[in-house]
Amino acid sequence: xxxxxxxxxxxxxxxxxxxxxxxxxxxxxxxxxxxxxxxxxxxxxxxxxxxxxxxxxxxxxxxxxx
Numbered sequence: 108x109x110x111x112x113x114x115x116x117x118x119x120x121x122x123x124x125x126x127x128x129x130x131x132x133x134x135x136x137x138x139x140x141x142x143x144x145x146x147x148x149x150x151x152x153x154x155x156x157x158x159x160x161x162x163x164x165x166x167x168x169x170x171x172x173x
Contacts, residue, residue: 109143110150111173112157114166121166123157132157134166138173147172 112123114134121134122141132153135141144150150170157163 108172109145110147110170111138111141111143112150112153113138113169113171114157114163115169116166123153123168126156130156132160132163134163144170 114121114123121136122138124133124135124140125142126132132142142153144153147170154168157166157168
């Protein structure tokens with residue numbers, strides 16, 4: 108089991124990616140490709156970085172266990 112960042116918005120449900128080589132994060136359509144965390148706290152710790160990206164600010168973020 109692992110924790111992932113779930114993004115919910117008017118356009119659907121998405122999951123948080125691992126950071127790319129520039130440190131940017133993206134939304135993904137499936138949880139299998141999402142960045143996995145060992146704890147809820149670790150997943151919640153990256154909320155700040157997702158909301159630094161203008162296109163992702165519209166999403167409500169939640170750490171979910173998969």
